[in-house]
Amino acid sequence: MGPVSRQPGGGAARRPVMRKVLIISAVVLLVLVGGGVGLYLVMNARTWQLFGGLTYRVDTEQKVVALTFDDGPSDKSASIEQALAERHVPATFFLIGSEIEKHPGVAEQLVAQGHQLANHSYTHTRMVFVGAEFVKAEVERTDAVIRKAGYLGDIVFRPPYSKKLYQLPRYLADHDRKTVTWDVEPDSDSGDPAHDNPAAIARTTLDQVRPGSIILLHPWNADHDADLAALPQIVDGLRARGYRFVTVNELLVS
Numbered sequence: 001m002g003p004v005s006r007q008p009g010g011g012a013a014r015r016p017v018m019r020k021v022l023i024i025s026a027v028v029l030l031v032l033v034g035g036g037v038g039l040y041l042v043m044n045a046r047t048w049q050l051f052g053g054l055t056y057r058v059d060t061e062q063k064v065v066a067l068t069f070d071d072g073p074s075d076k077s078a079s080i081e082q083a084l085a086e087r088h089v090p091a092t093f094f095l096i097g098s099e100i101e102k103h104p105g106v107a108e109q110l111v112a113q114g115h116q117l118a119n120h121s122y123t124h125t126r127m128v129f130v131g132a133e134f135v136k137a138e139v140e141r142t143d144a145v146i147r148k149a150g151y152l153g154d155i156v157f158r159p160p161y162s163k164k165l166y167q168l169p170r171y172l173a174d175h176d177r178k179t180v181t182w183d184v185e186p187d188s189d190s191g192d193p194a195h196d197n198p199a200a201i202a203r204t205t206l207d208q209v210r211p212g213s214i215i216l217l218h219p220w221n222a223d224h225d226a227d228l229a230a231l232p233q234i235v236d237g238l239r240a241r242g243y244r245f246v247t248v249n250e251l252l253v254s
Helices: 011-034 036-044 077-086 097-102 106-112 132-148 167-174 198-208 225-240 248-252
Strands: 064-072 092-095 116-119 214-217 244-246
Touching: 064 077, 064 225, 064 248, 077 106, 077 225, 092 097, 097 132, 106 116, 116 132, 116 248, 132 167, 198 225, 214 225, 225 244, 244 248
Parallel strands: 064 092, 064 214, 064 244, 092 116
Antiparallel strands: none
């Protein structure tokens, strides 16, 4: 995305305010016209949000891709770390604050291995009809345990279940925080039996990835063993096509 053009007379300063007004007006109209359907579309949108910036992929000609994992840590952490270490793959881990505290030492080990830690809230609650103080606590408590683990980089945020409506995006925008979603989710179990088939997960990933993609997997979850089994196929397949793996923060500046 190019730089913001600046106009004399405070035009650049007024532009973000005008944009917020237009977005909110459009959303109100959508909800009024579409009712529940409109509200559902707003809170589940993966490529935009009411306030602030959201990145679901990066527009680049470089064959770079970011591999991201949600919902950990868990008891499966050692197996995931080993799979990545064997192939020298950096990844971005969207961590749940309460799970970091339940699994001491895991976040520190990820930092030592050169991975990026990111914020996936403290309790993994759907932050839709919640208050400002709840949002603040969910984000900042997780930031604190991530910093305690020794991570020094920029902490990006991914909404639990990708759900967001008003308070969450407003908080993130007010605090200049980056929201990161994804454009490739090969393990989605939305009625597709292939989500528990490693070969199918790998094939879907290879079919959907493009330069600048952000891949989402859930190998930490108890019901997603196929993700971990698919990981070597995904890495080897993308590398055979000339792709290089980077963290989300590295992708954002590519």
